[in-house]
Amino acid sequence: MEVTAVAREIREFVTRSLGTTVGDDEDYFELGLVNSLFAIELIAFVERGYAFTVEVDDLDRDNFRTVSRLAAFVVAKCAC
Amino acid sequence: MRVLSVEALGADFAAAVREEATGWDRRGALPAEMARALGANGLLGADLPRAHGGLDAGAAALGELCAHLGGVCSALRGLVTVQGMVSAALLRWGTPAQRDRWLPALARGTRIAGFAVTEEGAGTDLAVATTTISRAGTGFELTGRKRWVTFGQVADVFLVSGLVDGEHTTVLVEADRPGVWREPVTGQLGMRAAQLAHLRFDAVSVPAENLVAPPGFGLSHVVATALDHGRFTVGWGCVGMAEACLREATGHVVNRRQGGVSLAEHQVVRGLLGRAAVDTAAARELCRRAARLRAAGDPEAVVGTVAAKYAAARAAAEVAGSAVQVLGAAGCAPESRPGRFFRDAKVMEIIEGSAQVCELTVAEDLLRRHGYSTAGAR
Numbered sequence: 001m002e003v004t005a006v007a008r009e010i011r012e013f014v015t016r017s018l019g020t021t022v023g024d025d026e027d028y029f030e031l032g033l034v035n036s037l038f039a040i041e042l043i044a045f046v047e048r049g050y051a052f053t054v055e056v057d058d059l060d061r062d063n064f065r066t067v068s069r070l071a072a073f074v075v076a077k078c079a080c
Numbered sequence: 081m082r083v084l085s086v087e088a089l090g091a092d093f094a095a096a097v098r099e100e101a102t103g104w105d106r107r108g109a110l111p112a113e114m115a116r117a118l119g120a121n122g123l124l125g126a127d128l129p130r131a132h133g134g135l136d137a138g139a140a141a142l143g144e145l146c147a148h149l150g151g152v153c154s155a156l157r158g159l160v161t162v163q164g165m166v167s168a169a170l171l172r173w174g175t176p177a178q179r180d181r182w183l184p185a186l187a188r189g190t191r192i193a194g195f196a197v198t199e200e201g202a203g204t205d206l207a208v209a210t211t212t213i214s215r216a217g218t219g220f221e222l223t224g225r226k227r228w229v230t231f232g233q234v235a236d237v238f239l240v241s242g243l244v245d246g247e248h249t250t251v252l253v254e255a256d257r258p259g260v261w262r263e264p265v266t267g268q269l270g271m272r273a274a275q276l277a278h279l280r281f282d283a284v285s286v287p288a289e290n291l292v293a294p295p296g297f298g299l300s301h302v303v304a305t306a307l308d309h310g311r312f313t314v315g316w317g318c319v320g321m322a323e324a325c326l327r328e329a330t331g332h333v334v335n336r337r338q339g340g341v342s343l344a345e346h347q348v349v350r351g352l353l354g355r356a357a358v359d360t361a362a363a364r365e366l367c368r369r370a371a372r373l374r375a376a377g378d379p380e381a382v383v384g385t386v387a388a389k390y391a392a393a394r395a396a397a398e399v400a401g402s403a404v405q406v407l408g409a410a411g412c413a414p415e416s417r418p419g420r421f422f423r424d425a426k427v428m429e430i431i432e433g434s435a436q437v438c439e440l441t442v443a444e445d446l447l448r449r450h451g452y453s454t455a456g457a458r
Contacts, residue, residue: 013379016448016449017379017448018448018453018455019447019448019449019450019451019452019453019454020451020453020455031455032455033453033455034455035441035444035454036207036299036300036304037304037308037382037383037386037441039300039301039304040300040301040304040305040308040382041379041380041382041383042379043301044377044378044379044381044382045379047377048376048377048378048379056172056173056174056175056293056294059173059293059294059297059301060294061296
């Protein structure tokens with residue numbers, strides 16, 4: 001799986017979910033762009049889109065806080 | 081032996097206890113054996129995998145089960161809801177040891193769970209909670225107060241939210257730990273058999289292995305997962321309430337004559353029934369849609385569930401009110417089921433996201449789709 005393609009799909013989802021464009025390295029949690037439902041919606045999106053399960057051990061903010069980091073996390077998980 | 085579906089099991093169970101529920105509400109408690117009776121059929125963890133003591137039921141089957149139970153007793157459905165909420169959180173974010181210890185016991189009803197999140201100053205806005213979970217030795221020490229805990233009077237374990245170093249976190253707290261105090265709540269508007277309690281945690285020692293998810297993920301992931309599951313089962317319970325009220329109202333209208341004229345002859349009565357029937361059917365379809373979204377793992381399932389819960393709670397409140405109206409004095413009688421559901425339904429419009437919060441959530445979702453950032457709004 002190619003990280004730039006994954007990043008593009010995640011970027012589209014995040015943009016749609018937040019109603020605003022975010023840069024690949026912008027921390028949408030830190031910027032206060034998310035509502036209380038977003039965290040589990042984001043997990044549902046990557047789980048369904050890339051057919052893997054986010055485990056409790058994956059709960060590291062660094063995996064989810066930006067488009068780039070999430071794309072890297074998805075690619076790493078799928079390569080397992 | 082024929083294996084019954086989850087829905088059929090739920091229908092049978094509901095039918096068997098239908099006439100007892102009024103007494104439960106009056107006494108303010110479910111019979112002590114009720115949890116094990118539901119659990120013996122697997123109905124307290126129907127959607128859990130079989131490996132964890134569940135029946136592997138899908139979202140739709142879980143929903144139908146809650147509709148059957150909700151049509152009989154909100155507290156009984158509430159027991160399925162709270163066990164399901166805590167189980168969903170542990171299934172998703174618990175450790176293997178936490179799952180092994182609690183999930184089969186919760187599914188079988190040999191243990192009862194409480195969801196202790198709401199505080200005096202933190203209801204709709206859970207982020208302002210003040211309960212502290214301090215690091216102490218190899219584990220933690222919990223201090224704080226929680227309110228309105230469903231089955232808090234009898235729960236064996238609580239999933240409690242609090243702050244570790246200022247970060248929202250969740251821990252499992254066994255009820256028999258020193259420093260856990262319960263204050264029973266009685267006589268509240270609705271769900272009177274749900275054995276509510278306010279809780280006080282007074283420097284309660286909690287081992288490190290009771291932490292659920294890392295600090296910082298308690299509200300956004302653990303509590304969010306539990307509440308999402310709770311909204312789904314509450315919504316379906318409301319569908320059951322609305323359907324039961326519609327049946328009673330229609331049955332009464334057909335059989336009742338005043339001044340030599342059947343109530344069914346009155347256009348105002350027909351109009352009321354027509355509205356109630358449409359509200360009820362609409363609520364059921366929105367709950368079915370939520371079930372489909374959940375089964376598909378769709379990210380839209382969260383908001384879809386909020387919408388379903390909102391519509392179903394509103395339908396239950398409206399239809400119960402209409403049923404009481406049509407039944408007249410009989411609807412106001414102590415043993416009236418629509419009267420009981422009228423009280424319960426109002427509670428459903430408040431818990432697991434009040435009607436007003438649900439409206440905002442759905443609206444924000446809509447606005448974001450149109451490119452309007454609702455940042456900072458909850």
